[in-house]
Amino acid sequence: MIKVVIVDDEPKLRHGLQTLIPWESLGFTVTATATNGKEALSVIEEVTPDVVIVDIRMPIMDGLQMIQHLTAAGRHLHFIILSGYADFEYAKQAIKYGVAGYLVKPVDIREMSASLQRVREQIEKERLHAEQSQKGSLNKDLHLHSLLLSHEKIEDPEKHRNKTKDAGLLWSGYEVVVISPRISDAEQFTALNQLSAGLKPMIEGRYKGVVTILPPYTVLLLNEPIRGKQRREEWYNEIRKASGGLRFVAASGGGVSVPEDICSSYLKAQEAVKQAFFSEKDRLLGPNSHALLPSTGSLRMSEDNAELLEEFIFKIYYSLDIGNQAMILPLLKEAAGYFLNQGQEEKPIKESFFFLSNAVVHKLTAGSRMEWKETEAVSRFLNGIFHHEHLHDLVEDINRFLIAFAKDTEPGGKEQEFKKMIDFINRHYADNLKLDTLAGLLNYSSAYLGQLFKNKTGEYFNTYLDKVRIQKAKEFLSQGVKVYEVAERIGYANVNYFHSKFKKYEGRSPSDYKNL
Template sequence: MIKVVIVDDEPKLRQGLQTLIAWESLGFTVAATAGNGRDALKIIGEEEPELIIADIRMPVMDGLQLIQHLRSAGHQMQCIILSGYADFEYAKQAIKYGVAGYLVKPVNIAEMSATLKLVRGQIEEERQRRDWYKTHVNNRELNLQRLLIPPEKNADPAKLRSMIRQADLLWSHYEIVVISPCVSEEERSECLNRLFTGLKQGIELRNAGIVIESYPYIILLLNTPLHGRQLRDQLYDEIRCIAGETRFIAATGGTVTEPGHVYNAYVNARQAVKQAFFSFNDRLLEAGRILLSSPEFPCLSADADEKVLDDLIFRLYYSLDAGNKTMVMPLLKEAAAIFYRQEQEEKSVKQSFFFLTNAIIHRLAASSRIEPKEMESVTRFLNGIYQYDYLLDLLEEIHHFLLEFAEDAGSKGKEQEIKQMIDFIQRHYAEDLRLSTLAGLLNYSTPYLGQLFRNKTGEYFNTYLDKVRIQKAKELLAQGMKVYEVAEQIGYANVNYFFSKFKKYEGRSPSEYKNP
């Protein structure tokens, strides 16, 4: 059984999780519970659990601080975060700590059970990987296994070549291929056995290399380089024929000419398997070649801060609100490039897209673009983000989902676009509106759009925006709001700046207007 510690400051929730989840049938046992992170640390030291379930907001030490403390201390146990919708901004920070799951309160029993099954698979895989090296095969396969473990420091190359020669593995070229079936842990052993038997008969009988089972993978060591797309496709088709309906990921680590370099190629192949989410599907993957390196994805630096991501969320929302549907997919690809270049793994990228999409949904809901009755389907979609095997499929689904809420732009043309701009300003005058933002949404250069706007309205963009804000300010002042409240409400962070703008356009101060 896998030990679990539940950390939450609500006794009823702790008790509910203990009693409502079928822990034993899922392969878990609740070792202990705690009401805050500080108490949990002591318990974790005593119980040594493999899974922590923690609320993100707690007194004394919250869930995020707890996970940060555990990671800093070198603990690698899995963590599941519980959070309310209101904690969205706070929960984004959990991404960098590699949490295994993110569930929204109140906890749905079915979603928790599904998450626990995924986490159990990850824990068991890691257990088996550690135990695997304590056992296994002999002769040729044993020597291949030796090539797949890190070489000893200052190892004698001559001794290695002698061992390889005795095993009849001294070839001019070596190509490592790693195959990972996309199945549940319950099905994995049977699937690996089927792949092993079929590939062994095909590859070893024609003296093309060696096939071994090294949980959770099937590994091929080929004696002929897979140079060219045709050879890689032929091998992929052979694997697919044996796998039948079972989906799988297969990757090559590249060709090497020395036995001592096989381990590095193996590491590269495993890395390519782990990065399959970022690659093209239905082909033999190659180390270092991923979807995000293609020209359709922007080449961005990895140092994007939260302000950059917030700006991306705003641009996506503005694109939907302005009806510029063509901008949505490029912005989603820009987000994917940012997340990937922050060295996030598949799980973290999915979480990032969960947060990004959720942020846009919140803005759409706040502007009454999403009806309350639609929120149930929205929640289902958000939770389904974690189920996609490939990034491109995920982007397509998010793109399709968001377009359902895009404003209908109607017919094109400059007159219509200026009307869109005016309508947009009327809806978003209180935000940090910039001509450059609208230029991006309408695919114009900033100077050209500014000139076009002035020709059609007789006003510079900033002047027009100021006048809209001042008109709204007059309405709010007439309702009895205080000057500083009005300034903040209409988008002026600085009261003195609001004062000067109001006096410029109205010839008197806001106070004088309010109390003539």
Template sequence: MIKVVIVDDEPKLRQGLQTLIPWESLGFTVVAAASNGKEALKAIEEKTPEVVIADIRMPVMDGLQLIQHLRSARQPLHCIILSGYADFEYAKQAIKYGVAGYLLKPVNISEMSASLKLVRERIEEERLRGGTGQPEGINRELYLHSLLVPQEKTEDPSKLRGRIEKMDLLWGSYEVIVIFPRVSDADLPETLNQLSAGLKQAIEERNMGAVTIISPYVILLLNAPLRGPQRREHLYGGIRNIAGDIRFIAATGGAVAGPEHICSSYLKAREAAKLAFFSGKDRLLEPEPACIPSPESPRQPDASYEGTLEDLIFRLYYSLEAGNKAMVLPLLNEAAALFFKSGQDEKSVKQSFFFLSNAIIHKLAAASRIDLKETETVSRFLNGIYQHDYLSDLLGETHRFLLEFAEDSGPKGKEQEIKKMIDFIYRHYAEDLRLSTLAGLLSYSTPYLGQLFKNKTGEYFNTYLDKVRIQKAKELLAQGMKVYEVAELVGYTSVNYFFSKFKKYEGRSPSDYKNP
């Protein structure tokens, strides 16, 4: 990548240039930003850029003084000048110094991109001729980056191969590996350099390929494909030994036959690295990661997502209440598949697991199964959701945490299970209780459980539930509550339906019962 320093006394413009210009796709990287010429000189000395983009008018040292200083020091830098309309005559002086471009403010993105393309072509030509006086290794690095990052203009294949051969990069095949260190932004530059230095010894000195950095990755360009799991495991082990205590993700983009396809392998490797959260641990990731768990259909938004999530929360909570510990992990896997299928990325999946877990915890608290005010365990668990690097670890920790609150199922047997169902009805009559849900939690078919319930209680499940609801409704009506309020509190979404059920079992309407 060609290194750039931006110099402007307007913070918004500096930030805008760094974020709005597609630097990487154009073959550039911004290594520093300064608010005046004096700060820029220090940054240029430290970062050794090849391009400076500077405003004409700045305090302390303006753009023209900066360019004069650079030219007197014989620094081979390409300068692009930014100027307001009122400064045009002033800017003419800078143009005399051979600046690479002159743009009016506010900066137009397409015009800036066009100027950068011209500068890049000029730098490439100079480096091929050795005109910049920079070491040959830097020329090779530049062309390596140009191969990795897709260019808008496709170069003639024969011309491309000629350049690649001159850079000693013309091989029979290529495979790109990206390595992403899991460190803070502040530690990233030093970590990348550390990993790069170690990998250069392991890769380049053994003639296995080339090593470079395109932040936030260290990139390996291998000259032979990694065929078979043994070679992939061997390479991953070597990276791990060099990384030491540094946590990292490594992904391959697969082997390609020609240099014109290197960028394709690079893009696939980056995509695989971005999906590392959904993949297996401690291995070299491949372009299509093994999702945990693997959804049956492609990732896409689902209009019924919210309803499905609520149903999962419902079933998970009832599994804990019923003491069916074996159902918890399958339901968590079902939730993970739902999140992945709906197109969620790592951050969104963690947010969804936070929401799901928090909803279950509040249900447990409402049932007096957990005291939110007295435990720090809950806070540690919820905050820890965002710290997991892999979905498999998040699933395991969530499973372990929830099992701590699973109701002890006690003695087994049909009598015990019917007692649990009755107790369940009395505790959750106001919710959307369904026999099919309880059948799933107790590992019975719905018809069998329904018949078993009737044999033990003398009532069908829905009839028993209705009678419990009507009994609770009578208690609330006796307290003077309004009919529509009571209907909602005992689990009926329709007031008319509540009227019909009440009259069926009591022989009169709720209004008549309330006002005898």
């Protein structure tokens, strides 16, 4: 049945139309009535009729105002206007809004029935056309999905091409764009449909391609490849406008010239989206858009991963400890470059940075007790590592946190810097300290730092380090610690080497010193 709403301020006319017109036999049903245009707006919103029979003259909001409001809101309704003889010129204004009929009061039943018959025929044509369009759209979607997902060799290319033509998808060129909303799985369905609805007018309405949904993506099949950086930026901005504020990642798969290669473009676009963590943000990604960070520089690529990670931890901690904040970000980028060159995926890289950051924090707080607020801040920061969507942002955030956490100030000249280095050696004598490592962290050449060290201490770096270690060894030996354990504690892996060094500086063996 076709639904009808009657709008008239005269109760007799409303009642008469309801009872005198053979609605059911004409294929209609009266679902509601209203006394003026304003009331009718609420009624129409509630019952969603197909036809509105409306008086042209009514209080509060007249019929023409109501038609104007509904038309501007995009409501497609069939209107039949009722008016007196004096209102004919006024009623003609409604013609531009597509009124289906115009009847003069008092209403003649035969004229009303004839108008309703014409309206019914028009509505049936529209419904048939909509069904055919929907069926055609469904067939187009099915074939589009087969083009996107089919990776098998096409046995009959000519037949396949004819299907593509029937679906309206036979074009001179193609490129696939996939859009992945950054949203929870529970909200994915709504987000994909929101993106699709926002993009269809821009893509299909302007004959630039078609839009479909293949969870977890909204997919665009464009009828020409995207060429040039400026065009990619324009497409990204168009997608952002259509997204309605949704966070998303978008990538294209490269241009292809035949329908059989659409699946290849789709696969490449998917892969680019999956690699978004390693790419630049706020741009339309492509097959070759990975933004790799600097390479590993002088690091020895053959070294064990755990050993390399420990070296990064040591360098970052030492840079923070001596107040050289400028070295932190380059070291973090170098670490990221190493992880990338090792072929690590997003999750392992985040785990590596979690371990690195946690170790640096523990070194910074060694020997002291963190307050509850500091512990909470560290916990939030470490957990947040796994929520970053881009590697660049992750590295920047770690840099900011570590510098803030270390509460460093800018170094006050070379004298203060040197004092910090001496203090560091006295606290970390057991580590594998090297002059060239410290020189790199301080932005000095090894030769310059070695000479500076000799001028300040009267000793060469290695001699000074040995003497600090031997002094610590004497303290441990006096406490009754075994000789081989002392060697390990002060940084000598070989106990015989420790014997020779101890005898060189003390004139006796560690055992003899212990037995004094």
